[in-house]
Amino acid sequence: MTTFSYKHMVEEINGVRCSVVETGVNRTRMEFLRKLLEINGYKLQIEEIPPRAEGQESTYKLGVEDILFNPVIAVYGRRLKDSEGRVVTPDYWLQKSAKPKPYYWIQNS
Secondary structure, three states: OOOOOOOOOEEEEOOEEEEEEEEEEOHHHHHHHHHHHHHOOOOEEEEEEOOOOOOOOOEEEEEEOOOOOOHHHHHHOOOOEOOOOOEOOHHHHOOOOOOOOOOOOOOOO
C-alpha cells in the first residue's frame, strides 16, 4: 500500500534531475499517477526497475522534472486537480476512493 513520504528526494532518472514522486510502484499505480500528473502539466520521467527474483513483475520509479515538486504539499495544498477539474484529495491520491471528495463535511456521494 502506498503512503505519503515526508522526504523530498531529488534523483537523476533517465539522465534528468527529478523530484521523486514514488518508487517501487506497480504498473497500475504508475499509470494512475502518470495520467494525474500529466493532466496537471508536469513533465515526467519513468524508470523501470527490474524484478529481484524470477516470476515477480517489474516496478517503477516515477519522477517529476520540477525538482521543487513535493507530492505531500501538492495534495494537502490542494494544488492538483483530476481530469474533471475537481481537487485531488489524499484518499484519491492513495487510490482509496474513485472520486475526489474535496470537502469532508459534505457527505453526499
